[in-house]
Amino acid sequence: MSNTYYREEPVAPSFDRAPACPFDPAPEVTALRAEQPIVPLAAPEGAPGVWLVSGYDQVRQLLADPRFSSRYETQYHPVVGGHLPPAPVGDLTGMDAPQHTRFRKMLAGKFTVRRMNLLTERVTEITRERLDAMERQGPPADLVEVFAQPVPAMMICELLGVPYEDREQFQDQTRAVSDTGSPEAQYAAFIELGEYLRDLALAKRAKPTDDLLSDLATGSDLTDEELGGVAAFLLGAGLDTTANMLALGTFALLRNPAQLAALRDDPGLAAGAVEELLRYLSIAATGMRGVLEDVELGGRQLKAGDTVIIALNAANRDPAKFPDSDMLELRRPATGHLAFGHGVHQCLGQQLARIEMRVAFPALLTRFPALRLAVPAEEVPLRTDPSQIYGVRGLPVTWDRG
Numbered sequence: 001m002s003n004t005y006y007r008e009e010p011v012a013p014s015f016d017r018a019p020a021c022p023f024d025p026a027p028e029v030t031a032l033r034a035e036q037p038i039v040p041l042a043a044p045e046g047a048p049g050v051w052l053v054s055g056y057d058q059v060r061q062l063l064a065d066p067r068f069s070s071r072y073e074t075q076y077h078p079v080v081g082g083h084l085p086p087a088p089v090g091d092l093t094g095m096d097a098p099q100h101t102r103f104r105k106m107l108a109g110k111f112t113v114r115r116m117n118l119l120t121e122r123v124t125e126i127t128r129e130r131l132d133a134m135e136r137q138g139p140p141a142d143l144v145e146v147f148a149q150p151v152p153a154m155m156i157c158e159l160l161g162v163p164y165e166d167r168e169q170f171q172d173q174t175r176a177v178s179d180t181g182s183p184e185a186q187y188a189a190f191i192e193l194g195e196y197l198r199d200l201a202l203a204k205r206a207k208p209t210d211d212l213l214s215d216l217a218t219g220s221d222l223t224d225e226e227l228g229g230v231a232a233f234l235l236g237a238g239l240d241t242t243a244n245m246l247a248l249g250t251f252a253l254l255r256n257p258a259q260l261a262a263l264r265d266d267p268g269l270a271a272g273a274v275e276e277l278l279r280y281l282s283i284a285a286t287g288m289r290g291v292l293e294d295v296e297l298g299g300r301q302l303k304a305g306d307t308v309i310i311a312l313n314a315a316n317r318d319p320a321k322f323p324d325s326d327m328l329e330l331r332r333p334a335t336g337h338l339a340f341g342h343g344v345h346q347c348l349g350q351q352l353a354r355i356e357m358r359v360a361f362p363a364l365l366t367r368f369p370a371l372r373l374a375v376p377a378e379e380v381p382l383r384t385d386p387s388q389i390y391g392v393r394g395l396p397v398t399w400d401r402g
């Protein structure tokens with residue numbers, strides 16, 4: 001299918017963020033949003049149509065419409081220059097109904113209130129342990145290494161029931177996956193972790209313990225391969241995301257001292273502050289869907305076979321939905337943000353992510369009331385690869401010794 005049916009010249013915006021404000025979406029994308037919340041992108045001759053959707057209403061609408069497919073193989077990737085391969089086994093974000101419905105129901109039934117309550121108790125302890133470690137180590141310290149990465153990694157251990165004796169090695173491997181080391185070392189760690197999780201899942205079948213993976217192993221009809229795949233997917237979905245929210249969120253607070261002080265002085269603000277940080281930062285910045293049949297969206301006619309690129313971060317900054325959208329305002333009602341997605345694929349772990357952030361941010365600011373950057377803000381290393389969850393690769397911080 002060619003893209004010649006467009007009514008105007010396709011655009012090729014830069015997705016680069018402005019160095020002046022690393023928390024903002026790419027200025028060219030937000031500029032388009034005002035006039036053209038859905039716009040055709042330039043694609044090579046003969047390639048399917050590719051659209052950029054950046055308006056809040058249009059993004060929300062398409063995420064709730066089953067005519068937009070999550071299956072990776074329906075999506076044309078303009079940078080790759082071809083269709084994506086199918087998602088790995090167990091990756092819910094690459095499935096459509098009825099396959100997705102089967103996995104989703106199975107998994108949703110295991111994120112129980114009881115399980116979440118148990119995890120709430122653990123996150124308080126784990127956060128305290130990590131803050132103690134940070135205090136012993138510094139100042140200064142790399143917040144990513146001592147706090148933002150280990151807290152969610154330990155929580156994934158709790159969720160999946162990684163035995164205590166394996167946790168140190170598990171932590172090392174998860175660090176190696178998201179590390180700045182060579183791509184080969186990252187890949188090797190990723191494969192090892194996948195193998196470990198598959199073996200763990202099978203061990204839970206034989207000898208269940210009190211954790212979500214055991215519940216899945218014994219209370220679902222997942223095959224061994226699916227069970228291992230789901231475990232690896234949960235690690236991927238729950239670790240990098242929450243770790244980057246904690247680190248980038250702290251960076252954003254340090255750059256907005258009045259907001260930081262408001263949260264530090266009123267921990268009751270935490271729940272609302274977390275929603276606003278999710279909206280403002282939108283670390284899962286973009287997503288894609290394949291168009292299954294001809295469909296109208298935002299006054300545009302999309303064709304079966306087209307692909308949409310969803311700028312979740314730009315949608316969450318749409319002033320039509322959030323007044324003064326580019327301001328971090330912890331007291332604003334940020335409800336309705338799309339940082340966890342929307343529709344049938346909306347994040348299954350959002351409750352857990354919220355529990356972690358509502359505990360971790362206030363605890364960090366209470367323990368280190370004079371926390372500040374240890375380097376100029378421009379020197380904080382950002383994760384600029386658009387295929388990654390957005391965030392920082394390290395966050396050097398310092399404080400006054402008490």
Ligand code: HEM
Pocket residue numbers: 070092093094104159234235237238239241242245283284287338339340341342344345346347348349350352353
């Ligand atoms: C702040 C942290 C997090 C953010 C920003 C986030 C964001 C997202 C987003 C945007 C999606 C939708 C993807 C799509 O529509 O294609 C999603 C899906 C998902 N997330 Fe999260 N997530 C976070 C934490 C977690 C955690 C802690 C877990 C579990 C341990 C988790 C598990 C999942 C799962 C299982 C899905 C797939 C749901 C489906 O496709 O039905 N996430 N997440």
